[in-house]
Amino acid sequence: MTFPSTVSIVEVGPRDGLQNEKEHLTVAQKSKLVDLLSDTGLTRIEAGSFVSPKWVPQMASSDEVFSAINRRSGVTYSALTPNMRGFETALAANVDEVAIFGAASEQFSQKNINCSIEESLERFAPVIESATERNLKVRGYVSCVLGCPYEGDIAPEKVADVTKLMIDMGCYEVSLGDTIGVGTPLKTAQMLDRVLDKVSIDKVAVHFHDTYGQALANLYVALEKGIRVIDAAVAGLGGCPYAKGASGNVATEDVLYMLNGMGISSNVDMSKLLLATNYITGVLGRKPQSKVANAIL
Numbered sequence: 001m002t003f004p005s006t007v008s009i010v011e012v013g014p015r016d017g018l019q020n021e022k023e024h025l026t027v028a029q030k031s032k033l034v035d036l037l038s039d040t041g042l043t044r045i046e047a048g049s050f051v052s053p054k055w056v057p058q059m060a061s062s063d064e065v066f067s068a069i070n071r072r073s074g075v076t077y078s079a080l081t082p083n084m085r086g087f088e089t090a091l092a093a094n095v096d097e098v099a100i101f102g103a104a105s106e107q108f109s110q111k112n113i114n115c116s117i118e119e120s121l122e123r124f125a126p127v128i129e130s131a132t133e134r135n136l137k138v139r140g141y142v143s144c145v146l147g148c149p150y151e152g153d154i155a156p157e158k159v160a161d162v163t164k165l166m167i168d169m170g171c172y173e174v175s176l177g178d179t180i181g182v183g184t185p186l187k188t189a190q191m192l193d194r195v196l197d198k199v200s201i202d203k204v205a206v207h208f209h210d211t212y213g214q215a216l217a218n219l220y221v222a223l224e225k226g227i228r229v230i231d232a233a234v235a236g237l238g239g240c241p242y243a244k245g246a247s248g249n250v251a252t253e254d255v256l257y258m259l260n261g262m263g264i265s266s267n268v269d270m271s272k273l274l275l276a277t278n279y280i281t282g283v284l285g286r287k288p289q290s291k292v293a294n295a296i297l
């Protein structure tokens with residue numbers, strides 16, 4: 001069996017994690033989390049989201065977070081931008097990279113961004129165009145790739161089609177999101193096979209939530225297929241406010257422990273990562289969702 005020798009972890013805790021917290025953190029707390037994560041060796045950090053504050057109040061201060069962080073050279077600080085309004089604010093905040101986010105489920109698309117899949121792609125087109133003109137890279141997300149809280153099963157062909165459309169529109173990478181963490185390894189393999197029929201593997205990332213405890217098993221399958229980009233959130237924070245029942249992302253600590261054990265390099269330092277874990281769980285007043293963090297700490 002051959003696995004990739006190196007993997008890039010995309011840390012989404014400051015965005016996917018904090019967007020779902022009942023407690024609204026201060027700008028100082030959010031930027032300190034980003035700074036601690038910047039010290040770990042992580043090179044990609046999703047630090048905020050330029051969405052409607054009525055929809056996701058937790059992310060309302062993302063522009064202030066971007067001005068408060070100490071940017072480390074070599075680290076890319078990205079943010080979600082669902083439309084031109086968000087893109088322009090992100091540009092003013094000097095983000096390094098933006099992400100558009102669509103879905104493979106019509107009903108989730110309506111619930112999350114208030115439009116159909118087709119309409120969402122129309123809204124993303126000018127964002128991708130304007131970003132590309134400014135030499136900013138655009139990541140795409142497809143949500144509900146292994147199931148939807150409103151529609152149930154999602155056809156792998158639908159996931160492949162939306163992914164291919166996003167790549168053709170100009171996304172350099174598409175992250176496949178198991179938004180509600182219902183996927184299992186065989187389903188993951190089947191979904192990835194359909195996507196990889198249409199899109200080259202260097203353009204595909206995976207994004208597992210761990211609601212049913214399947215995320216590491218699913219990641220193992222993705223690694224077996226040769227996927228080299230994995231999204232994760234420190235302390236297993238996370239969830240989408242518009243996906244009922246969704247719990248946190250797979251914990252960065254758990255992913256790192258598994259990669260280290262498999263001899264796959266990610267360049268992330270566990271002890272420095274645990275400083276970020278300790279900090280954010282202290283702020284939130286609870287234990288990490290990460291088994292590894294709990295075992296080590």
Ligand code: HMG
Nearest residue numbers: 050051052055082085086112113114141143144177179240
């Ligand atoms: P809408 O209500 O259809 O849009 O929302 P609108 O254009 O009619 O605007 C409504 C109001 O929002 C207006 O303000 C706009 O100005 C304002 P008003 O006139 O009422 O005062 N507005 C904005 N404000 C700030 N920034 C903006 C912006 N756009 C409009 N960018 C919209 C459409 C997309 C804006 C809304 O549905 C929204 O913000 N949705 C975001 C939902 C979200 O962030 N979900 C979580 C992220 S996705 C996720 O977690 C999944 C992922 O992790 C992958 C996975 O796990 O699968 C990525």
Ligand code: MG
Nearest residue numbers: 016177179240
């Ligand atoms: Mg997510």
